[in-house]
Amino acid sequence: MSDPTPRRLHDPLLGDPVVTAWFTTEAQVQAMLEVEAALAAAEAEVGVVPVRCVAPIRAAARAELYDCAALAEALARSGAPAVPVARALTARVAAADPDAARYVHWGATSQDITDTALALQLREAGPRVVEHLGRATGAAAALARRFAETPMAGRTWLQQATPVSFGLKAAGWLDGLGRCRRRVSGALDDALVLQLGGATGTLAALGPRGIAVTEVLAARLGLAVADLPWHAYRDRVGALGCALGLATGVAGKVARDVSLLAQSEVAEAWEGGDDDRGGSSTMPHKRNPVGAAVALAAAARMPGLVAALLGTLPQEHERGLGGWQAEWDLVPDLVGVAAGGTRGLADCLERLVVDPERMCANLEASGGLPLSEAVAMTLADRLGRGAAREAVERACRRAVAEHRPLAEVLADDPVVSAEIDGATIARRLDPRHYLGAAQDFIGRALARHEDGD
Amino acid sequence: MSDPTPRRLHDPLLGDPVVTAWFTTEAQVQAMLEVEAALAAAEAEVGVVPVRCVAPIRAAARAELYDCAALAEALARSGAPAVPVARALTARVAAADPDAARYVHWGATSQDITDTALALQLREAGPRVVEHLGRATGAAAALARRFAETPMAGRTWLQQATPVSFGLKAAGWLDGLGRCRRRVSGALDDALVLQLGGATGTLAALGPRGIAVTEVLAARLGLAVADLPWHAYRDRVGALGCALGLATGVAGKVARDVSLLAQSEVAEAWEGGDDDRGGSSTMPHKRNPVGAAVALAAAARMPGLVAALLGTLPQEHERGLGGWQAEWDLVPDLVGVAAGGTRGLADCLERLVVDPERMCANLEASGGLPLSEAVAMTLADRLGRGAAREAVERACRRAVAEHRPLAEVLADDPVVSAEIDGATIARRLDPRHYLGAAQDFIGRALARHEDGD
């Protein structure tokens, strides 16, 4: 369904071809034709239109029968996507069966067709985001399990702080991404709602059988029925956009972590892969974090798309002017960028190469400073938090100034050595003994993941 | 708790004083002190700190004991809100009980305190939005009931289209606002989560009893426990921001409707009220829709706030740099703007004056054109949709060109009059007979509302 040459050179990198394919001209025309065909069938079932009109309409409801470029041009005049499609469908049905043609688009307004088609398109394209998030959580879970006890520097404000394990970091990724996956899934379900209201949402053109048609049509299309037509109430679509925005943002968080771990000076983890990937035209030794860059680029684009979508909510009266039209690109872009970003992250995590030795070396390079808290907590039991902190700060400053390991400086400090001996200091400065509840946290994240996330 | 003079002149108009009060310097200091006191109590309960330290800490945990301006200045140096507060608290406890002072802030990182305090502040401030939405849905429900059968022009693309009833329009408001109210309520519940992780989220400083402290502290504060500390995972806060953004957007939609109905040339509904309200300094006759303007102003501000919040999600490693600090203003602003906007809308809807006669007159002024569809549908049964549309379009063009009522022109048209007589035309052009499923839709919206929305 997609064009062989991508619209923009970078589409295969930044986007998701499956999502792209579901929002092409042809795919949208096909989705609208499906809705028209199902509408006729539902109306026939309820007795609003004759049963004999259904087959000819269904037969003509195939996008390949139409000149999509011409439909696009016609839309540029009419202003509403379903208008040229309904006209072309009517003409084609009329050629085969003039009587059936009378019942094409019966009782619907063009926005009914476009919005319901959008629900069908979202049903196909949206799960790609869920799928990519599933791959990413799967990869994160594997890392959390494998490196549960691998110590590394925790980092706050980009400064080394008390140690964590790499498994705990991966469990954090898993936890955040899993929550986003459930959120996207739920918002997608909520947004898959039939639109049928006629010109102003009264279904007046269907006479007394409007609601019956609505129910049959929804069942045929596998969509939910809303309490009211929602032509000018786009909050369900908005909520989906928000869920996608949150997921892309958390994916960006994970990607930022990876990109920082992959820095030449840190080198604790990086995106592996085939030779070609992430190569630089001028720097043959580089291994650029391509997947992370894709996820970060998506995270940079999403907030503006969500803002634009929220900004279109105040639509006028029964059907608005401008806001709805803005949605025509916003929704495909939101799904496409979210899918591209989460795909980038999944690729990144699945090919992540981890260097536990370097993690250890980086921790040690700080001469024990990040573990000063462990000593301070032990001392605090004896000296109080204030005095303990003061003693440890003094030792840290001296360690930094004299380029000496903290253990040594602490052992030299009379206040400290009066309270704890060198062996205790050494034990307290061993990161493996200062991981707190890390194992519990990893266990919780894995348990929720295995519970069906 | 709030200052007697608002910070900016328009705060009482655009904001919500209750929300403002919960995010002042004093209120935040108080919330952080509450957390420190509860932390000591929980740690004593679990046996991490001695029970005797709890009372002195609790006694000192009152904001009025501190120079909040000095705390703010100290924060400008330390960079983290809880640091100066913990120091000041420690100093004050030490003055009374040096031993107890050793256990202030035990095992926590400053972000634990600030984030948990935020949850406490949100628990107080957030429900204001739910409350205003409740007032707005209440007012909309009353309008939906009262004007269920009052016909008015439906309007699409700002053009008159087939009629609706004003009750149906109000039911749409009710439906959208009710959905947003449930969404804000749910997101608020999800965001009321304890933060306790220590420096890098391992709880290492609490030794083997970290998780026990977490559970007791959460129970004491009435907050939920997260699977993992969430220092760098802000998606729950983000989801709350999204829900507030959606609610403010839908409130803006309703406000836009009201502002359009209140136009001098439409004059179907307007904000009533005391003489002073909405007066203009130069145009004494005007009645400006002040509540609607407030709601629309809020709807204009929210998308950017939500975007900024989503943009802060990619925070670095265990605790980020810049993103979290940006949240300090974003979250109070998001709650404040949402509360201000929904309050404006509630005021607007509660004082809405409706003019059913003008609704009728505006419909009639179009000479029946908006009801042309009703005739077209009737004719379509006989002529097919294409031919029927053609005949009615022709009549409409003639009615417009000759400034004659559509009924008359239709009766004159040989194609039309061959199929339907003048009485049928008149019946089809009576808006009361062309409201379709409006009553059902109103009933559904009211039922869901009464079901506890």
Added chain:
Amino acid sequence: MSDPTPRRLHDPLLGDPVVTAWFTTEAQVQAMLEVEAALAAAEAEVGVVPVRCVAPIRAAARAELYDCAALAEALARSGAPAVPVARALTARVAAADPDAARYVHWGATSQDITDTALALQLREAGPRVVEHLGRATGAAAALARRFAETPMAGRTWLQQATPVSFGLKAAGWLDGLGRCRRRVSGALDDALVLQLGGATGTLAALGPRGIAVTEVLAARLGLAVADLPWHAYRDRVGALGCALGLATGVAGKVARDVSLLAQSEVAEAWEGGDDDRGGSSTMPHKRNPVGAAVALAAAARMPGLVAALLGTLPQEHERGLGGWQAEWDLVPDLVGVAAGGTRGLADCLERLVVDPERMCANLEASGGLPLSEAVAMTLADRLGRGAAREAVERACRRAVAEHRPLAEVLADDPVVSAEIDGATIARRLDPRHYLGAAQDFIGRALARHEDGD
């Protein structure tokens, strides 16, 4: 250069085909090839590479020689747009002249090529926005001239206020759009800057002749030279995005005005045109403001795009990660949406139908209320502003309550009639006599427009 079927069904409506064409895969590849060819020529001129390599490189620098889909796939692996292009170009040159192939992409980094190509693309696509704004200002100027003395209701807060002339309203459009046109033009000039820095912006690979190459290359391509390479400094591109955002916003303001004037109940001006345009599938009599909707949709999308662009500014070190990649879609989208929106507005204004009689009738329908200020100002000379305002407010309330013309009520009022007689009242309530400096303002706007705007 563009695909015959638009990517999305609505592209011909919402977009600008010329802009679309300049940002396709093929167009970008061609632009990058141009840069590579010009680079070789400049380097040969300066003596960095042999002159004999130029012709073979130039000969191979035609996009149609390459499989663009394959280049896009290769980009998905390498992560940088110019990498596969440089490789493919090298291979093709090598086939013809292995020696020349050694000098392809000499001394450049891939971002040099992509950014400079972007400048070339912007030089072609950007002026479309200026052009559409030129059409819109031309149309506004014609309206300002033609309707300079046609009175209509001024409207504030969507309420009728003191009168304006339609020419003054159009002069406001002209003034705002003209300012935006100059702004876009200026920002475009500022953004057309060569990028050449090599891997980290030092031009080290070009040895001592880096700056000379830069100057010759810029001259050949007709681009400006920056003081420093700007790989991670995207503020010029950002400033262009801002100018486009401002222009689209002001276009949205004009479109909003038109859409409000076109309301069925106002009907003072509307988009005319061929039968097909703006028709509705269910409401044959409607004339939807399609151009205004396009401009408003663009105005809804732009702020989020600008925000995303600004959000990408903090790029890391010499060349960033994520931010630059986000730009690859943001910039084409910004130019495309701005071009689509301003084109929609130009179409709208060029086909605007104006009904001066209806303008008059709408003013009169308010029974003189919007002109109450004129009476109040006259009375204020005698009674003071407070008392005058009070008297006029009282009369306005009475006129509204009793559905009587204001002139009559004022004449009946003893306070008022003690000061001014009925003829004075009538004169003061004639909108043609209360247009203040409207003619001067129109004259100023036209003069600046004719001065070369």
Added chain:
Amino acid sequence: MSDPTPRRLHDPLLGDPVVTAWFTTEAQVQAMLEVEAALAAAEAEVGVVPVRCVAPIRAAARAELYDCAALAEALARSGAPAVPVARALTARVAAADPDAARYVHWGATSQDITDTALALQLREAGPRVVEHLGRATGAAAALARRFAETPMAGRTWLQQATPVSFGLKAAGWLDGLGRCRRRVSGALDDALVLQLGGATGTLAALGPRGIAVTEVLAARLGLAVADLPWHAYRDRVGALGCALGLATGVAGKVARDVSLLAQSEVAEAWEGGDDDRGGSSTMPHKRNPVGAAVALAAAARMPGLVAALLGTLPQEHERGLGGWQAEWDLVPDLVGVAAGGTRGLADCLERLVVDPERMCANLEASGGLPLSEAVAMTLADRLGRGAAREAVERACRRAVAEHRPLAEVLADDPVVSAEIDGATIARRLDPRHYLGAAQDFIGRALARHEDGD
């Protein structure tokens, strides 16, 4: 003028007290009173009002005479900031001189007063941003000069690439910040425009002398005169917001660089300062980059504020509904956040501690890999770009795999050693010899800076 306790605890850290002070309730009231007083004086000069009314109005135009909290409450009813102020001023003037009171606010609409007051507020608050940018460029210039020849790793995609000098990096900061400073300065000048139009922008209430009043008033206030009143045309304010957004974004870029250089594993530069600054409550050894965090937080908030401002541009007719009201907080927030962010960056750069030895060590730790390009370029002269790249890539892979210095591996490589000897390799791998045009670029940036930036 500001309250002694900041509104929010973090205001002294994230904001700028001077900007805050210019947007308080009291400051806004004072600015509006100034405008009212100047209006009376200008109207007296032109002969529209009697000269004797000027002194009493001027005497009453002092904010401290009014109950600002009461004005704020009154605004909550009237909906327009200048309405309660004009009323209170009139009442106070009336108490002293009833005749003079008749001429308060003569011929103006409330928005005239508020917008002109905003221009006065911006004239005072806006230059703070220029000032902070001036401090930042000053500091960057000093760094550029001092470290012009200090080599350090260039970094792209967060990977070490060819070397730069720290002076070149600082020159990039200088170049970008200087451009932003000029942009903010220019946009501020453009935005300092008088607003005077009366109810609908015709100046009708001033009769034939409206334009004369405008000119005299502008001269008295030191503001520019616009071609037309701009009540509903907010693009100049929007352009100022954009310039502030760009400046804050570039400040964020510099702050991101500093925060990355300050990482424990990089440690090439960091924010120095007093002991207290950036300390952590749990990690005594840490030195958090507080100024950089402030700048990054501002950069995270600004895009959403700019987007909201752009989103308010489509204001309705002569004076809009909602959009203008949104501006009341957006503009102070934009200036405040920009001032806070640029102040944070200025503080950061002024106290930056640089470690040239660590820069050198980090470069060397990569075993020459970042300089592989230098060798590749030299080899390319002999082998062609392709073969040279291949040889160097092979050597790089081997150096990485065998943990050996690149120089050694290259010397071992028969293809390489056939072309260049070990001394050449060593020279090519010396970063000081591979800085290209860095000195020229630094010179250019400094020259433009000294030229009055």
